[in-house]
Amino acid sequence: MEIDPFIFRLSIFILAIFVGYYVVWSVTPSLHTPLMSVTNAISSVIIVGAIVAALAGDGDKIFDTANIFGFLAIVLAAVNIFGGFLVTHRMLAMYKKKKKDK
């Protein structure tokens, strides 16, 4: 009997929830804001779906409704990816340890 590939994906999903649970609890509370901005950036990996949708077909098919929605999604996700990682970087660069004699 063959196992439906859906079950494999479900397994990945459930295990990833547990990984997320333990990893996020280990995040120090002072970094909760960068945590939100970085999760924001990585959830924009949805861009891979947008790319597939946008580049489907070739030539003039690029301007079909489905493709256009794909391109729009690319712009939105790109704002998030660049904005999210950069703003996280900006924040993390500010966290400094106590310097002696200060």
Place this chain on the structure above:
Amino acid sequence: MSANLLAIFYLISGVLFILALRGLSSPETSRQGNLFGIIGMAIAIGVTIISIGNFSTGFIILLIFLVIGGSIGAFIAFKIPMTAMPELVAGFHSLVGLAAVFVAISAFLNPEVFNLGFPGKIKIASLIEMSLGAAIGAITFTGSIIAFLKLRGIMSGSPITFAGQHFLNLAIGISIIGLIVYLCNTQNEYLFWSLIIISFLVGVLLIIPIGGADMPVVISMLNSYSGWAAAGIGFTLENSALIITGALVGSSGAILSYIMCKGMNRSFFNVILGGWGATEESSKSSAKEQKPVKNGNADDAAFLMKNASSVIIVPGYGMAVAQAQHALREMVDSLKKNGVKVSYAIHPVAGRMPGHMNVLLAEANVPYDEVFELEDINNDFANCDVAYVIGANDVTNPVAKSDPQSPIYGMPILDVEKSKSVLFVKRSLSPGYAGIDNDLFYRENTLMLFADAKKMTEDITKNL
């Protein structure tokens, strides 16, 4: 590129995203973590483009759109002031939500490219997955926009409630499930569009009854939703990077919501159903008789702090509003020159998003090892000479420990009242968000400093 190889690459990006979050366990490793995240994203995008292998017109347009979006994002990231971080995050959530909706629409209109069947004959499982992804994405989109407007102050932060609200939400929730079932039976395009429109409406209805100071919970919750939406789309597209990321982000947001709710001693449903500190509460407190308070000025405050051996600073949302973090750092520098030991105490729900105060203090160059969480510092108040409360209110109210009638009863608070003297910077005696009077104002050891937080802090520095 073979499908198997592609899947391996997606798995690698998923693992890199896990490492990105892992890095945030301490500030030292966090920057490396962010780099892992960026590499993971680059791999995911790169292999997707290569696997399609279409480098004609579409590819050029794709690059143009990437550059447009990327420049907008980069511009925002560099320009945004740290105090505006909550609205930025809310705004970004709305984009993820909308992107999920758009991808779901493309998949519905052109299922062949994703191997989901044909228009009108989409596999039932895929249809359910994309409907869920689209619905959650749509709720995230409009919900985040409302949160953004409230945080930005464009929309009033007070809860908007009306009769039958919960009943309406319930009815709409059931109708969404009904629509999905019906859609699976008929594959009707209009049902799909109605599903999205109704979900947009749910997002609005869900967030309008929630008040301004509950925004930390709302932002975390929307963070979680954006994750579940991504996971839904990930199932549709059979993409493990998306599934892993969706699960990570979903559980991250859920944990943050839980921490925020615990910080207020309220259940998640209590926050979501809204209406805390509605109008009746505030009218009750305004009718109260005037109690005497001790009123001080910058000179008194400077004298007290200069002669203290230890000072604890309690920042809150008011510090962010007044942009007082830099002035505060300067004051602390002068105090340290006088040999005073200074630390900062942060309540979990101080500010408008999780960790908001920590970022502002980091921006003002406050070393992170001088900043403590509630449970780590609460016992120190009893041994401290001066507590300097700047812009915080409800989180210092001793009523939470003494009065079971109070709406904030049971909420963990910073034991500011135990310190020898309390300096409370505030514009007026008006109650905080919960709409209740702060008992701390009338204590023997409290000196009220009525002024703008930034101005007062600067004046104190001059007098030190």
